Amino acid sequence: MFRKRRILYVSWMSLAVIMLLLTGCSSKDDGKTEGLALIKRTNPEPMDIIHGEDEEDEKGLITKVKEMVSDEDEIYDVIVVKNGKKILVAYKVKHLQRFHMKKIDKNVTKKLEDKYPKYKFIISSDYKIFLESVRLDELLKEKDVPEKKAKKKFKEIVELHKE
Template sequence: MITFYRFILFACLILLSACSNNEPVKDSQLALMKTTNPKPVIISNKKHSDRVEEIKKDVSSHPELYDVAVVKGKKDTLVVYKVKHLHRFRMKAIEKNVNKMLEEKYPKENFTVSSDYKVFLEAVRLKEHIKSSDFSDQKAEKRFNEIVKMTEDMK
């Protein structure tokens, strides 16, 4: 009787392991559940990579934030972040502080700042699309502008 139950348990484990998928997991699939810490993305002009890295580092230095994504387009720079759970009551104040810090430190940049999870997820997906070879700079800029517009529509 006990061997019968062991056999059923073993068969179930074999069945479950056979159904598993060995494909690598993308950041966008886990972006809402864990910290992905995506690298900054530059769509059009690659010479601004140092500045974009510095922007990410400056925003990440805020203690109430735990995940930051930065995407630099032709005209705008999108800064998206996740707020730690206990600090979510102060999200407007945090966004105001981040915006103020960015405007003071980088006065020539045009920033769009958001703490929305959907915008964060779209920024991570855009990064993944840019990595693929069939996604042109024009498509990336168009998608970037759609994300920025979506951010502005949510306010």
């Protein structure tokens, strides 16, 4: 009697483990990058919230900023958001380099401030800042997004960085 219960228990547990593995391995791709932003490289385009008369120059500037930060060996994904004279740079660091975060932040900040002294840089390796920047990018890709709404979201991200 005891042996039958044990066999039944083991078979039910095996079935439960198999079901968990099957449901855990399934994936749903709905086209949004924010869910996999921590694991996967999203490589978003640099963005400028304000579209002024020097749009081409500004696009070139933020593209150069992104390339400069991406050239760092420890960094594997970068998002750059510009709002006037403020430029937010959020990035993800390779896993084994996470012990050197302060050094990486200091190095990136120094390079950017030396190259572009007219701008105020907000540098962050925080995943939450990166994710919110990706959400802002998706918001800006929508048609007819008011500049006021985009600026408000940018300000919220900066406030989140200060916390």
